[in-house]
Amino acid sequence: MSATDPQRITLIGLGTIGMSMAALHLSRENVTVDVFDTRPDFDQFLLKTLPNFLDQGPSANSKSQPSTSAVASLVASGRLHIHTSLETACASATIVQEQGPENLEFKQTLWAQVESFAPPSAHLWTSTSGIAASAQQQKMDDKTRLLVVHPFNPPHIMPLLEIVPSPDTSPERIEFAREYFSGPGSKHRPVVLQKEIPGFVGNRLAFALLREACYLVQEDVVSAKDLDTIMMASLGPRWAGNGVFESYQQGGGEGGIQAFLDKLGGTMQVVWDNLGKVNVLDEKTSWKEKVVTQANEAYGTLTPGQVREKEERLKDFVAIQTKKYGYDVPEA
Amino acid sequence: MSATDPQRITLIGLGTIGMSMAALHLSRENVTVDVFDTRPDFDQFLLKTLPNFLDQGPSANSKSQPSTSAVASLVASGRLHIHTSLETACASATIVQEQGPENLEFKQTLWAQVESFAPPSAHLWTSTSGIAASAQQQKMDDKTRLLVVHPFNPPHIMPLLEIVPSPDTSPERIEFAREYFSGPGSKHRPVVLQKEIPGFVGNRLAFALLREACYLVQEDVVSAKDLDTIMMASLGPRWAGNGVFESYQQGGGEGGIQAFLDKLGGTMQVVWDNLGKVNVLDEKTSWKEKVVTQANEAYGTLTPGQVREKEERLKDFVAIQTKKYGYDVPEA
Numbered sequence: 001m002s003a004t005d006p007q008r009i010t011l012i013g014l015g016t017i018g019m020s021m022a023a024l025h026l027s028r029e030n031v032t033v034d035v036f037d038t039r040p041d042f043d044q045f046l047l048k049t050l051p052n053f054l055d056q057g058p059s060a061n062s063k064s065q066p067s068t069s070a071v072a073s074l075v076a077s078g079r080l081h082i083h084t085s086l087e088t089a090c091a092s093a094t095i096v097q098e099q100g101p102e103n104l105e106f107k108q109t110l111w112a113q114v115e116s117f118a119p120p121s122a123h124l125w126t127s128t129s130g131i132a133a134s135a136q137q138q139k140m141d142d143k144t145r146l147l148v149v150h151p152f153n154p155p156h157i158m159p160l161l162e163i164v165p166s167p168d169t170s171p172e173r174i175e176f177a178r179e180y181f182s183g184p185g186s187k188h189r190p191v192v193l194q195k196e197i198p199g200f201v202g203n204r205l206a207f208a209l210l211r212e213a214c215y216l217v218q219e220d221v222v223s224a225k226d227l228d229t230i231m232m233a234s235l236g237p238r239w240a241g242n243g244v245f246e247s248y249q250q251g252g253g254e255g256g257i258q259a260f261l262d263k264l265g266g267t268m269q270v271v272w273d274n275l276g277k278v279n280v281l282d283e284k285t286s287w288k289e290k291v292v293t294q295a296n297e298a299y300g301t302l303t304p305g306q307v308r309e310k311e312e313r314l315k316d317f318v319a320i321q322t323k324k325y326g327y328d329v330p331e332a
Numbered sequence: 333m334s335a336t337d338p339q340r341i342t343l344i345g346l347g348t349i350g351m352s353m354a355a356l357h358l359s360r361e362n363v364t365v366d367v368f369d370t371r372p373d374f375d376q377f378l379l380k381t382l383p384n385f386l387d388q389g390p391s392a393n394s395k396s397q398p399s400t401s402a403v404a405s406l407v408a409s410g411r412l413h414i415h416t417s418l419e420t421a422c423a424s425a426t427i428v429q430e431q432g433p434e435n436l437e438f439k440q441t442l443w444a445q446v447e448s449f450a451p452p453s454a455h456l457w458t459s460t461s462g463i464a465a466s467a468q469q470q471k472m473d474d475k476t477r478l479l480v481v482h483p484f485n486p487p488h489i490m491p492l493l494e495i496v497p498s499p500d501t502s503p504e505r506i507e508f509a510r511e512y513f514s515g516p517g518s519k520h521r522p523v524v525l526q527k528e529i530p531g532f533v534g535n536r537l538a539f540a541l542l543r544e545a546c547y548l549v550q551e552d553v554v555s556a557k558d559l560d561t562i563m564m565a566s567l568g569p570r571w572a573g574n575g576v577f578e579s580y581q582q583g584g585g586e587g588g589i590q591a592f593l594d595k596l597g598g599t600m601q602v603v604w605d606n607l608g609k610v611n612v613l614d615e616k617t618s619w620k621e622k623v624v625t626q627a628n629e630a631y632g633t634l635t636p637g638q639v640r641e642k643e644e645r646l647k648d649f650v651a652i653q654t655k656k657y658g659y660d661v662p663e664a
């Protein structure tokens with residue numbers, strides 16, 4: 001079966017990421033979605049929450065308020081099925097994707113159950129941000145089926161999916177996932193990692209930068225808010241338009257990144273030797289209090305309206321990339 | 333004198349950054365620019381090169397080809413003066429800004445000369461990316477006048493200026509520079525750092541991330557090109573729309589960044605302990621060859637047309653920020 005054929009996707013765990021993921025899958029006309037979550041008021045929660053994600057896909061531009069009737073009509077048309085048991089949720093799946101708690105034992109147990117309930121051909125995806133497929137698959141009979149599909153929040157807008165197979169995942173399963181997210185009509189950009197590594201790639205890059213950001217606030221070089229201004233006024237737009245290496249390739253002129261490293265290597269090594277080494281688990285550090293206090297003062301708690309406004313802006317950035325980089329493929 | 337009053341700015345060193353900086357200043361109607369560079373064919377070079385920058389300011393949308401006559405008419409109208417000696421270039425300055433070689437001895441000597449040629453009231457700015465004002469000022473009589481104004485390439489489009497005073501810089505000089513770049517009509521966003529630190533803030537954050545990026549390529553976790561795709565499809569647009577701390581404040585939901593650190597702290601510390609420690613000055617490392625080879629294969633040397641296309645996209649990103657964040661102040 002090709003990834004562009006009609007699919008029936010079971011989503012397990014419908015928190016914020018799960019809801020956004022449901023919206024992503026439902027934006028494809030040939031996909032049917034089965035949802036299962038253990039919260040007692042799940043159907044009411046879904047009815048209320050899912051509409052916030054449904055009209056916000058990368059291709060949608062409507063700013064009208066979402067309607068709860070959207071879920072009812074998806075159910076009535078047979079595109080969305082709400083389940084009260086894992087067994088029925090998995091019974092007809094071609095893909096099972098979990099967004100459950102980030103707990104190794106939970107995931108190991110879940111996959112053993114899913115293996116017994118879902119068709120043997122079904123592809124098994126975990127949206128984990130931190131627990132490798134090779135750890136999650138320990139209680140499974142067939143370890144070739146599972147892989148990580150790590151989204152960035154919110155998945156229905158953010159183009160990236162990090163696909164991280166375990167050493168046991170079959171090449172066909174990897175290619176199927178890549179094809180699914182890069183097929184006709186997809187605004188997403190899957191990247192397959194060659195090896196499992198803690199934090200995968202996106203969060204490793206983010207956390208490396210965050211560590212230094214926390215250090216600079218701790219040292220009173222800059223406030224949290226001013227550091228954010230620096231990011232938005234320089235590196236953010238640069239990296240939205242160019243990758244990291246592409247930026248330095250350009251920065252080096254005709255000599256490319258080699259010339260850049262030759263010219264700036266001295267300064268770079270001074271900075272690398274001088275980078276902060278704050279730790280997050282140590283209770284005695286002062287940086288956490290400083291960072292939390294400054295972030296609360298600068299931003300408080302975002303209102304739903306502010307979150308929506310930020311998502312609209314994110315869609316605008318992605319639309320520029322889509323237009324200029326030719327990611328815009330015709331709708332299927 | 334207020335920073336919004338008419339200014340006469342002497343630019344020393346008109347390489348790529350200097351040309352872009354000249355375009356930035358010339359975009360203000362009440363600023364006169366004096367330029368000096370030691371290259372023998374300087375006036376011809378200026379005539380040919382400056383027009384590439386002149387119609388590309390953040391507020392310009394024209395895609396027409398630049399014309400060499402633009403420089404001639406700036407000269408004819410008295411808004412641009414081309415000098416063959418440092419002395420005449422500095423004689424009437426209210427601001428002297430240098431973009432010369434990144435060499436401590438050069439800069440120390442230059443500032444002693446400028447001090448003898450320029451009016452005592454003139455503000456002295458260095459566009460250095462790596463040499464602190466406190467080191468550059470050593471041969472000056474009045475150490476209160478000099479500060480770093482570190483732009484990001486290209487300065488006429490990129491909104492950030494990092495203003496980094498030395499401990500001797502007077503508060504009035506700092507405030508003047510901040511006001512100049514944030515005044516009416518400016519699309520720029522100056523940030524004053526509280527302390528001198530190697531690499532300032534923007535490049536420290538960039539280099540912290542770059543070190544991990546190089547490590548991940550060295551370890552064959554991901555190719556240079558795929559890492560760039562990851563950056564553009566996730567962190568780039570996120571950080572273009574939100575700062576680092578603002579992103580995690582939002583990521584933590586109602587509990588803000590504190591909740592984020594509580595929830596993700598374990599994973600974050602594992603990643604921090606596991607970050608790569610590649611070095612750039614060590615000749616025996618294999619990562620440099622891998623990074624350079626992959627970047628050359630992926631991108632080659634950018635044509636002028638490609639550079640211009642990237643700058644147009646950068647302007648689009650900045651325009652979204654300007655519109656949505658209310659940076660858009662009326663033209664003076």
